[in-house]
Amino acid sequence: MSKYSVILPTYNERENLxxxxxxxxxxxxxxxxxFEIIIxxxxxxxxxxxxxxxxxxVYGDKLIIHFREKKLGLGSAYMDGIKLxxxxxxxxxxxxxxxxxxxxxxxIQKQKNTNCDIVTGSRYINKGGVMNWGFDRKLxxxxxxxxxxxxxxxxxxxxxxxFRLYKREVLEKVIKDVVSRGYAFQMEIIIRARQYGYTxxxxxxxxxxxxFGESKLGASEFQIYLKGLWKLLWTF
Amino acid sequence: MSRGTNLFAASSISAIIWIITLFLSTGYVNEVAxxxxxxxxxxxxxxxxxxxxxDLSRLKDYPEEAESLQKEVEESKRFYxxxxxxx
Numbered sequence: 001m002s003k004y005s006v007i008l009p010t011y012n013e014r015e016n017l018x019x020x021x022x023x024x025x026x027x028x029x030x031x032x033x034x035f036e037i038i039i040x041x042x043x044x045x046x047x048x049x050x051x052x053x054x055x056x057x058v059y060g061d062k063l064i065i066h067f068r069e070k071k072l073g074l075g076s077a078y079m080d081g082i083k084l085x086x087x088x089x090x091x092x093x094x095x096x097x098x099x100x101x102x103x104x105x106x107x108i109q110k111q112k113n114t115n116c117d118i119v120t121g122s123r124y125i126n127k128g129g130v131m132n133w134g135f136d137r138k139l140x141x142x143x144x145x146x147x148x149x150x151x152x153x154x155x156x157x158x159x160x161x162x163f164r165l166y167k168r169e170v171l172e173k174v175i176k177d178v179v180s181r182g183y184a185f186q187m188e189i190i191i192r193a194r195q196y197g198y199t200x201x202x203x204x205x206x207x208x209x210x211x212f213g214e215s216k217l218g219a220s221e222f223q224i225y226l227k228g229l230w231k232l233l234w235t236f
Numbered sequence: 237m238s239r240g241t242n243l244f245a246a247s248s249i250s251a252i253i254w255i256i257t258l259f260l261s262t263g264y265v266n267e268v269a270x271x272x273x274x275x276x277x278x279x280x281x282x283x284x285x286x287x288x289x290x291d292l293s294r295l296k297d298y299p300e301e302a303e304s305l306q307k308e309v310e311e312s313k314r315f316y317x318x319x320x321x322x323x
Contacts, residue, residue: 018323019309022315022316054323055321058319123295131297133297142291142292146291153239233243234239
């Protein structure tokens with residue numbers, strides 16, 4: 001039977017963490033799926049760790065908490081998370097409720113139907129979409145995706161998306177080679193996976209902009225993105 | 237060869253061909269050659285506008301998703317209250 005491990009990196013998510021945890025396990029229960037969550041907590045000043053420890057009283061062994069002394073970034077969070085996974089499939093998603101766990105049912109269905117190696121959620125295909133995004137955010141995101149796909153010559157409707165389901169061995173193999181940070185990190189995973197001959201399928205998702213907490217997106221993020229894209233241009 | 241190297245090579249070759257055409261051609265061909273770079277840029281930006289603009293017009297908002305999420309937030313709070321958790 002398939003077992004799914006969700007790697008959830010958290011930083012200042014004390015309000016969202018209980019909700020996302022509830023939604024994941026409710027979805028799993030309703031659909032008779034075997035899920036576990038690995039929380040990678042980077043010593044948030046808002047008490048996210050204490051909230052995670054409270055949640056463990058309800059969910060027990062299905063909730064694994066990995067504490068890190070400081071903010072070490074997504075790439076290392078995924079690498080640390082994989083080591084603690086018991087599942088044969090790994091889910092990567094955001095903890096801020098922008099990625100709704102209900103779509104995981106569609107991801108799993110797609111994976112079972114096609115036996116693909118990676119399923120990626122896309123906001124930009126038919127039935128996908130967003131909520132609580134201003135026009136400028138939509139333009140920036142779409143523009144960035146367009147730039148990446150023309151510069152890199154990669155066909156993927158949502159290259160920077162970070163809501164994905166991987167076969168465990170695929171993620172383990174690909175993540176070792178990834179050098180980028182930020183949004184380019186997500187793009188690089190897809191490009192490398194394709195280079196190895198792994199198959200990628202897309203499923204529509206609706207991305208709801210965070211309702212609690214502060215967004216970590218800023219003006220400097222776009223600069224980091226451009227730098228990351230430039231580096232990728234010379235990597236592949 | 238990386239994609240960057242490929243693009244650089246392709247654009248260098250195109251630039252050399254364009255410069256040669258510019259210096260060696262006359263009349264109508266010369267006029268066309270002079271405006272090729274501008275035309276290429278306009279083509280690319282038109283394509284970008286068409287693609288991004290088209291996608292943006294199709295990018296739907298889903299207010300019902302935000303509403304149902306709000307309901308689920310309340311549901312989760314009730315669940316934890318029943319379990320006696322202090323969050």
